[in-house]
Amino acid sequence: MSYRVAAPDEYLAITGMNIKNVHITKAAWVLPFQRCTRFSVQPHDYAMNLQAMTKEKLQFLLPVIFTIGPDVNNRGANAKGPRPAADAHGDRTGHNHSNDEDRGDSLMKYAMLLADSTANKQGTQHLENIVKGIIEGETRVLVSSMTMEEIFTEREEFKRRIFRNIQGELDQFGLKIYNANVKELKDAVGSTYFQSLSQKAHEGATNQARIDVAEAQLRGNVGEAERHGQQERSIAKINAETAVQKTDRDVERAAAEANLATQKTVLSRDVEIARIQATRATESRDEDLKKEVQVKRAAAELERLRAVDVVKAAIARESKQQAADAKAYEVEAEARASAYKTKVDAETQAAADYNRTTKNTDASAYKTKMDAEAWSDAAIKNAEANLQKKLKEAEGMMAMANAYARMSEAFGGPSGLLQYMMIEKGTYVELAKANATAVNGMQPKISVWNTGAEAGSSGAGGQGQDTASTMRNVYQLLPPLMSTIHDQTGITLPEWQFGRMPGSELARREQNEGKLNGKK
Numbered sequence: 001m002s003y004r005v006a007a008p009d010e011y012l013a014i015t016g017m018n019i020k021n022v023h024i025t026k027a028a029w030v031l032p033f034q035r036c037t038r039f040s041v042q043p044h045d046y047a048m049n050l051q052a053m054t055k056e057k058l059q060f061l062l063p064v065i066f067t068i069g070p071d072v073n074n075r076g077a078n079a080k081g082p083r084p085a086a087d088a089h090g091d092r093t094g095h096n097h098s099n100d101e102d103r104g105d106s107l108m109k110y111a112m113l114l115a116d117s118t119a120n121k122q123g124t125q126h127l128e129n130i131v132k133g134i135i136e137g138e139t140r141v142l143v144s145s146m147t148m149e150e151i152f153t154e155r156e157e158f159k160r161r162i163f164r165n166i167q168g169e170l171d172q173f174g175l176k177i178y179n180a181n182v183k184e185l186k187d188a189v190g191s192t193y194f195q196s197l198s199q200k201a202h203e204g205a206t207n208q209a210r211i212d213v214a215e216a217q218l219r220g221n222v223g224e225a226e227r228h229g230q231q232e233r234s235i236a237k238i239n240a241e242t243a244v245q246k247t248d249r250d251v252e253r254a255a256a257e258a259n260l261a262t263q264k265t266v267l268s269r270d271v272e273i274a275r276i277q278a279t280r281a282t283e284s285r286d287e288d289l290k291k292e293v294q295v296k297r298a299a300a301e302l303e304r305l306r307a308v309d310v311v312k313a314a315i316a317r318e319s320k321q322q323a324a325d326a327k328a329y330e331v332e333a334e335a336r337a338s339a340y341k342t343k344v345d346a347e348t349q350a351a352a353d354y355n356r357t358t359k360n361t362d363a364s365a366y367k368t369k370m371d372a373e374a375w376s377d378a379a380i381k382n383a384e385a386n387l388q389k390k391l392k393e394a395e396g397m398m399a400m401a402n403a404y405a406r407m408s409e410a411f412g413g414p415s416g417l418l419q420y421m422m423i424e425k426g427t428y429v430e431l432a433k434a435n436a437t438a439v440n441g442m443q444p445k446i447s448v449w450n451t452g453a454e455a456g457s458s459g460a461g462g463q464g465q466d467t468a469s470t471m472r473n474v475y476q477l478l479p480p481l482m483s484t485i486h487d488q489t490g491i492t493l494p495e496w497q498f499g500r501m502p503g504s505e506l507a508r509r510e511q512n513e514g515k516l517n518g519k520k
Contacts, residue, residue: 013037013111024107043069052143063183071106071176109174138165
């Protein structure tokens with residue numbers, strides 16, 4: 001057992017006993033049968049000179065530099081707080097509380113990636129190949145969906161899309177892009193696209209500079225002449241404006257003096273009018289105050305008179321209330337006396353009724369008891385009589401069954417007895433009558449067609465064939481038909497009406513009937 005501590009830019013990955021997956025920490029005790037591996041979390045620069053092709057099939061070189069390293073801030077479920085002590089190196093019972101392999105921890109994903117690199121004995125080269133492969137693949141896919149004009153005019157959007165696509169692929173390895181730098185685009189081998197654009201821009205800038213110089217000289221000469229003329233016009237204008245302004249000042253002074261005199265007159269008039277209005281307002285206000293005083297005096301007198309009337313009414317109401325209370329007390333006392341008297345009378349009457357009811361109830365109960373005992377005796381006798389009747393009927397049924405059994409033996413089995421009973425009760429006659437009634441009035445048209453060896457042997461259409469032969473074929477089908485009916489329903493049809501069954505079938509039927517009758 002040893003205590004391991006990682007450097008500031010390192011983490012410890014512990015595996016082994018009591019740890020289901022990988023335990024990532026900065027310091028821990030390493031137990032026997034556990035393995036501890038240090039890994040650095042410093043980001044690395046990945047510089048590449050990618051050759052890509054735009055949507056217009058233009059090839060160019062895209063120099064990029066990505067700074068990529070483990071995402072130390074994305075600890076997934078481990079970032080929710082410290083794990084329990086029993087789960088620090090895995091559950092002591094052998095269970096791990098994580099729902100998945102890495103719990104969303106980027107450092108655990110990165111540690112597993114490094115473990116795979118170490119297992120393949122490639123070290124950091126394996127990790128670099130993976131990162132460069134992701135960068136190259138996502139960049140080429142993105143460039144192939146854009147035009148050269150979009151790449152030039154939307155450099156920031158192009159950079160953001162590259163960053164987003166590559167970051168989405170690096171998340172599964174716990175890596176993060178800390179910085180992405182896309183340098184100037186260059187021509188691929190055998191291409192002069194950017195060189196031509198640069199030459200075009202250079203020539204355009206040179207021509208535009210010459211045009212700007214000529215325009216500047218023109219503006220300088222014209223501007224100098226304009227400045228001289230403008231100077232002379234400005235001097236003359238200023239002199240003229242000075243004379244006009246002097247005249248305007250004299251006119252304004254005279255108008256101001258006249259306006260001042262007018263204003264003094266208006267102010268004197270307004271002061272006199274205001275003095276008169278104030279005097280009239282004072283007199284009007286004095287009259288209003290006198291009127292309000294008279295109104296308040298009248299209201300006070302009215303309230304005094306109203307208070308006197310209210311006091312008188314209150315005294316009268318209290319007198320009436322006292323008289324009503326005395327009357328109500330008398331009525332209540334009389335009601336209590338009447339209720340007490342009624343209660344005493346009711347109790348007396350109830351006691352008398354109770355005694356009388358008790359006597360009637362005892363007599364009725366005695367009569368009911370006697371009636372119940374008589375009914376019980378009668379019911380028992382009826383039950384015994386019914387039992388004797390049922391026994392007699394059962395004995396009769398047993399005797400009849402024995403008689404039918406002996407008759408069955410006499411007639412050669414149950415089928416013979418059934419035929420005898422059908423003949424005795426006229427069942428066959430009734431069946432014949434029913435069949436005759438069913439076909440009465442019918443005019444059937446029967447056409448017999450032979451499809452065997454005799455077909456067409458007696459005239460065209462089979463009209464002259466042997467009728468007796470056809471009927472013979474029909475009757476030849478009756479014995480197999482009787483066997484089928486007997487097998488499916490257990491009924492044996494009379495031989496005198498439908499013929500005898502084949503010998504094997506007859507022997508099997510007789511054997512079955514012998515077993516039913518108790519014969520061996």
